[in-house]
Amino acid sequence: YCKCKHQSRRISTSHVTDVMTALRDAWRSRGSCSHGTLEADSSPFPHCVIRNFLRDEEFASRLQGALLRQPFHSKNTDLYNFTQVHTDMSVLFGWFRLWLSDLLDLELEPTVDVSCAKYQHTDVLLCHDDELEGRRVAFILYLVPPWQPSDGGALDLYSTDGVFCPACVVKSLIPCWNSLVFFEVSPVSFHQVSEVVAEDKCRLSLSGWFHGPSLPRPPRYIEPVLPRQKHLPRDESVLYEWVSDVYMNLEQQVRVQQEFEDSSEIRLPNFLKEEKLKEVISALQLAEIHWDRSGPPNKRCYEAADLRSVPDSVRSCWELFCSEAFFLLLSNLTGLKLHTLANDPDSEDDEEDEEQATSSAAIKKDGSTAVCVGEIRRWTRGCYTLLHDSDNREFALDLLLTLGCSGWQQDFGGFTSYVAHGEDEELLTVLPEENSLALVYRDTDTLKFVKHVNQRSSTHWQQPPRSFYDFSITYYE
Numbered sequence: 214y215c216k217c218k219h220q221s222r223r224i225s226t227s228h229v230t231d232v233m234t235a236l237r238d239a240w241r242s243r244g245s246c247s248h249g250t251l252e253a254d255s256s257p258f259p260h261c262v263i264r265n266f267l268r269d270e271e272f273a274s275r276l277q278g279a280l281l282r283q284p285f286h287s288k289n290t291d292l293y294n295f296t297q298v299h300t301d302m303s304v305l306f307g308w309f310r311l312w313l314s315d316l317l318d319l320e321l322e323p324t325v326d327v328s329c330a331k332y333q334h335t336d337v338l339l340c341h342d343d344e345l346e347g348r349r350v351a352f353i354l355y356l357v358p359p360w361q362p363s364d365g366g367a368l369d370l371y372s373t374d375g376v377f378c379p380a381c382v383v384k385s386l387i388p389c390w391n392s393l394v395f396f397e398v399s400p401v402s403f404h405q406v407s408e409v410v411a412e413d414k415c416r417l418s419l420s421g422w423f424h425g426p427s428l429p430r431p432p433r434y435i436e437p438v439l440p441r442q443k444h445l446p447r448d449e450s451v452l453y454e455w456v457s458d459v460y461m462n463l464e465q466q467v468r469v470q471q472e473f474e475d476s477s478e479i480r481l482p483n484f485l486k487e488e489k490l491k492e493v494i495s496a497l498q499l500a501e502i503h504w505d506r507s508g509p510p511n512k513r514c515y516e517a518a519d520l521r522s523v524p525d526s527v528r529s530c531w532e533l534f535c536s537e538a539f540f541l542l543l544s545n546l547t548g549l550k551l552h553t554l555a556n557d558p559d560s561e562d563d564e565e566d567e568e569q570a571t572s573s574a575a576i577k578k579d580g581s582t583a584v585c586v587g588e589i590r591r592w593t594r595g596c597y598t599l600l601h602d603s604d605n606r607e608f609a610l611d612l613l614l615t616l617g618c619s620g621w622q623q624d625f626g627g628f629t630s631y632v633a634h635g636e637d638e639e640l641l642t643v644l645p646e647e648n649s650l651a652l653v654y655r656d657t658d659t660l661k662f663v664k665h666v667n668q669r670s671s672t673h674w675q676q677p678p679r680s681f682y683d684f685s686i687t688y689y690e
């Protein structure tokens with residue numbers, strides 16, 4: 214298996230032993246080592262690349278052909294997009310397991326769990342650590358055509374911060390025909406397959422894990438809960454200034470509420486008044502707003518506006534959604550109790566409540582406990598959010614207003630997908646739609662993610678700013 218530079222000659226046992234000793238030392242001392250076709254490094258976590266992994270090139274080509282004829286199934290979630298087929302490759306990787314066991318001085322279980330993956334244009338596997346009960350070493354054998362960094366599809370390795378969260382990509386391994394990468398699965402082995410941008414290349418690989426005793430795992434970092442705020446004291450004039458007249462009509466509010474109660478979600482098109490919409494979009498696009506990158510990348514990747522840096526029009530729009538008058542409007546639109554004056558489904562004097570709905574005198578009396586938390590976000594190519602176990606799971610009302618996204622298509626990604634916890638099935642998709650306000654009530658079993666914005670969005674964004682924006686706010690009764 215170790216051919217080094219001696220393509221046609223048999224390798225002497227002593228040479229193999231030398232390489233093995235060097236590699237073992239490098240692995241143990243967290244150093245690096247390079248020997249012919251083999252390169253090992255411990256930064257950002259221990260990994261090794263072996264070129265010309267399969268000695269018989271022709272066998273490798275036949276293997277590639279045979280694999281390509283397999284029935285691939287498409288895999289499509291928050292984390293990834295690619296096609297896969299399971300294969301029994303225990304024979305092919307059996308001896309490799311013995312070699313690895315010897316190298317790592319570690320008992321690896323005989324069962325290898327191998328699958329074949331095919332990544333094509335826009336396919337991606339976002340940041341993850343591979344940690345799952347018993348996985349000890351991950352390996353990937355690439356059966357790819359000549360591959361350039363500009364084709365995408367690199368295996369990117371992340372550094373980690375002080376609390377074992379991924380920080381940034383510090384090394385990119387470009388897939389190469391008949392080369393194999395293996396790395397130690399550990400609490401810091403964060404990696405991704407970057408999006409394949411080549412339109413006509415197929416990144417075929419055989420990959421899997423060898424199982425053994427797991428490394429000790431530090432407790433997972435728990436993110437602090439973002440501070441939630443009570444409504445801002447603003448009266449109903451803010452609604453008349455911003456919200457399209459149709460949604461200020463009480464009969465219309467009743468209709469919206471009925472629909473919302475039936476399906477727990479509703480889209481309200483043309484939500485903001487046209488001139489206000491234009492003002493906010495151009496401010497978001499042109500103003501010098503400070504955008505902070507959100508992370509860590511195993512959970513999210515987008516930019517959020519530093520609210521201290523936004524121009525007046527954007528701030529006013531933000532304040533609209535946080536205003537007392539808006540909490541009351543939302544109560545009327547959804548039937549939720551986001552305000553003490555909200556229609557109480559058990560109360561008999563609904564009519565009286567409705568009359569009070571937009572009266573500023575009534576607003577002053579409020580003693581509600583409803584709160585909200587949210588962000589103004591910027592979405593560009595490569596952005597996403599992922600589902601994760603630490604998501605706090607509470608009943609909540611999500612509000613999403615997307616701006617600067619006219620002509621958006623679903624296959625660009627960037628849509629919000631609601632799923633039931635522990636299931637693949639999608640409950641609801643909210644597409645970015647210009648000036649459409651989406652309201653979604655979620656229960657403790659519902660999670661959401663924003664699908665990776667892929668390279669197809671670049672064809673849509675011919676010129677700057679190459680981004681769309683949203684106001685994303687969650688309300689708690």
Ligand SMILES: O=C(O)CCC(=O)C(=O)O
Nearest residue numbers: 343353368404406418420
């Ligand atoms: O294909 C690769 O380079 C990595 C694949 C991977 O990380 C995985 O399947 O978990």
Ligand SMILES: [Fe+2]
Nearest residue numbers: 341342343404
């Ligand atoms: Fe992985």
